[in-house]
Amino acid sequence: MLSLICALLIHLSHVSASIEDPSISPTPPMGFNNWARFECALNESLFTATADAMVSKGLLAAGYNRINIDDCWFSNYRAENGSLQWNSTLFPNGIIWLGQYLHERGFKIGIYEDAGNMTCGGYPGSQGHEHEDAATFVSWGIDYLKLDGCNVVIQKGRTNEEQFKALYSLWHEIFSNMTSPLVFSQSAPAYFSPDFQTVQNNTDWYTVMDWIPTTGELARHSDDIKVYGTNGHWEPGGHWDSIMANYGFEVRLARYQKCGYYNDPDFLIVDFPDLTIEEKKSHFALWASFSAPLIISSYIPDLTQEEVAYLTNKEIIAVDQDALCLQATLVSQDGNWDVLTKDLANGDRLLTVLNRGEETSSTKISLERVGLDPDEIYTAKDLWTGSTKTVQGTISLRNIISHATAIFRLSSSSLASTPTGMIFNTFSMKCLTGTPHSVGFSNCTGTDSQVWQVSTSGLISPLSAQMCLAEEDGYLSLTDCNISSQYQQWNYTISGNLINRASGVCVTESRGTTRCGYEKDNQVFALPSGVELSDDTRII
């Protein structure tokens, strides 16, 4: 028994997971990947030209220090001794040489493999070769691995989800045993995400999300950003929708992110001719507000000055790389405006506002909605222009162009903020709506009855009424706030459940409250950032 415990302890001491060892990636990675722009039309000179241009255009200096090679770099066959080999027509000097070229210029080099027995592009996969492939990557000087999830072979007796967990955990353990582990970018959740072909419900997606922050530094949680066209041949259409679709997956998962692990909504696309400059800038500002990885997939040598200028905006990069690593969450969504906010490490508050509508328009946002004190005076710094203004009570945004994003840093002498925003079901996307007469879920319209404040003691109150969410006999209601009543106190867990502290039941869409199930579609919710997660013994 004692030796078993010792073995366990020794074993645990070797496991340096992402969130257990945030030093592997203390902030979200930044850099370049060829996939969305070129797919399989890759070669050595693309990467050297990209690196040279990233140096000369100031992208490296701005923090974009990773050059990642995606699928199709391989030779079709492993070597006789089983090692992976690069395609020497595409990489005449070889990947070891390319790594040295990149390292000499201040970059890290990343590579792509697949957890299954074949990559998505049909090249040799790593399943059954994990140890030797990891050793090969180390011997080549590779710093970062993106591990895709095509063609995973499911062992008898395992579910698909269990098989993915086994494979990604194995890679994690191999990396954890290294003195300098590779950064591990995991594609597993994307294979369980809500619009993947075989998915009927979100249970497996949530389950994978529950463990993925402990097995690597980042995870592609949903679809690929729509590529430029087949192997770099331009095909217009759908790129803005694709950005908004991935944004729509990202907002459901904020609770999982903390320093050392980042939700990854996929690449920044820049030189795609069907995107307006405002759309490209929104893409960048939204991803930065999420503290998401900023990995550009574009032909860097041809980026315009205007494109480089926004990609190197120091203030917005500082939001992305902020030491709190928080993902901004939704305050409100009304069809036209998406409002997001989060705390920043120096005590400032971020305000990000996307005009999803088709017209240029103006809006006003009360600072209470952003979780701030309506009586306090704040300095609002526009992170696009650097200009500042003094605001109190509300902030006015004038003439925001269709699909543009306004982004501000709000500061004052007071550092206090209250977690404030939408509470929504991440399956139905419906918003918790509370009036003195009824509490339930309905379409998100951005009214005060859908913007909630969550106190440190677990009270939940809408801006529309000074009343608190309570549970009684299976029903939800708003009643006069009473900090002593456990029926008004709620635990929020990593599994996305809202659990009543008095009765132990879970908020359940359409049914009030019911017994907590396991990652059930009607019981998983997104809450505003800043809400502390309670222990959840059912997970891990």
Ligand SMILES: *[C@@H]1O[C@H](CO)[C@@H](O)[C@H](O)[C@H]1NC(C)=O
């Ligand atoms: C390398 O790839 C780029 C991007 O696809 C292409 O434009 C270029 O012609 C290729 N170069 C060679 C030598 O094949």
Ligand SMILES: *[C@@H]1O[C@H](CO)[C@@H](O)[C@H](O)[C@H]1NC(C)=O
């Ligand atoms: C290398 O890539 C070229 C171009 O895609 C292809 O024609 C060739 O078959 C590949 N060679 C190997 C050894 O996989």
Ligand SMILES: *[C@@H]1O[C@H](CO)[C@@H](O)[C@H](O)[C@H]1NC(C)=O
């Ligand atoms: C396997 O063979 C390749 C060349 O064919 C060589 O570069 C590599 O070092 C060998 N790997 C091992 C583990 O011996």
Ligand SMILES: *[C@@H]1O[C@H](CO)[C@@H](O)[C@H](O)[C@H]1NC(C)=O
């Ligand atoms: C991958 O596994 C499947 C299922 O076991 C098998 O049919 C296929 O031949 C394997 N492919 C490779 C390249 O090993």
Ligand SMILES: *[C@@H]1O[C@H](CO)[C@@H](O)[C@H](O)[C@H]1NC(C)=O
């Ligand atoms: C990691 O190291 C431990 C201790 O040396 C060893 O028992 C374990 O098998 C290693 N894990 C992997 C996946 O190589």
Ligand SMILES: *[C@@H]1O[C@H](CO)[C@@H](O)[C@H](O)[C@H]1NC(C)=O
């Ligand atoms: C959820 O979907 C899986 C298949 O993806 C299915 O096996 C399971 O029964 C479904 N659960 C519910 C509650 O519908």
Ligand SMILES: *[C@@H]1O[C@H](CO)[C@@H](O)[C@H](O)[C@H]1NC(C)=O
């Ligand atoms: C809610 O939204 C759905 C989908 O957009 C729409 O079909 C439905 O009519 C809306 N319901 C109400 C009550 O507005």
Ligand SMILES: *[C@@H]1O[C@H](CO)[C@@H](O)[C@H](O)[C@H]1NC(C)=O
């Ligand atoms: C507040 O809740 C406590 C604990 O349930 C109860 O004893 C007290 O009477 C309540 N106060 C009011 C004003 O309802």
Ligand SMILES: *[C@@H]1O[C@H](CO)[C@@H](O)[C@H](O)[C@H]1NC(C)=O
């Ligand atoms: C709520 O969370 C606290 C702190 O994590 C925990 O002690 C308590 O058991 C939880 N209550 C319920 C009903 O889950």
